[in-house]
Amino acid sequence: MRHAPSSVVSYRPAGPADEPFLRGLFADSRASDFAHVPGTDAAVQQIVSLQFDAQAAMLTAHHPRAVHEIILIEGRARGRVITDTTAERIHLVDIAVVADHQGQGIGSQVVSEICQRAASSGRTVELSVWGQNDRAIRLYVRLGFEPGETTGHYLSMRWVAGIDTEAFA
Structure with a gap:
């Protein structure tokens, strides 16, 4: 099991x-998706920008009450969680950590804190993950999420308090 990051995570x-x-x-987060797309860097950047705008509009439409937070490590922006x-x-609508800070336990800590908040208030945690994102799926399973x-x-994945709280010890 990965340990929490040595740096303090705040939001x-x-x-x-x-x-x-x-x-x-x-x-x-989309760099590998476009690594082999033909065209100029400017054209690829324009496509990525359009996708960002489309995602932002979709998030606003589907989750109008969502809380958007910046994940901070030692006061510097290193990710986001919605x-x-x-x-x-x-x-858990979305979570992303900058590439050079991935694999350091930041995502684990953020998701664990969300699960702890849910457990203390009698809630479950639900999310949807790209089915080919094996790294994220392994993280969620390790933290006690059940596939749906x-x-x-x-x-779709779901976490219920008491199923696997050992992950937070």
Whole structure:
């Protein structure tokens, strides 16, 4: 099991001034998807920018109450997390960590904190993950998430307090 990062993880609300960082984070997370796309760098950047805009519009439409936060490591923006909370559940809408900080336990810590919040308030945690994102699926399974239905290319996963709280010890 990976240990929590040695650096302190904190959060702050995302705002309009974060858009350049969020665009860069989005592009970074999609780099492998576009590595073999023919065309100029400018054309690929334009496609990625259009996809960022489409994702932002979709998130606003489907999760109007969602909380958008910037993940901070030692006060510097290193990722984002979006959650949508109801009386019954916390929906982990999106989480992303910059590439050079992945594999350091940051994502594990963020998701674990969300699960702890859910457990203390009697909620479940639900998410959907790209079915071919094996790294993320392994993380969620290790943290006690149970796979559910596959819809399109996405796998639904659910965490319920008490099923595997050992992951947070």
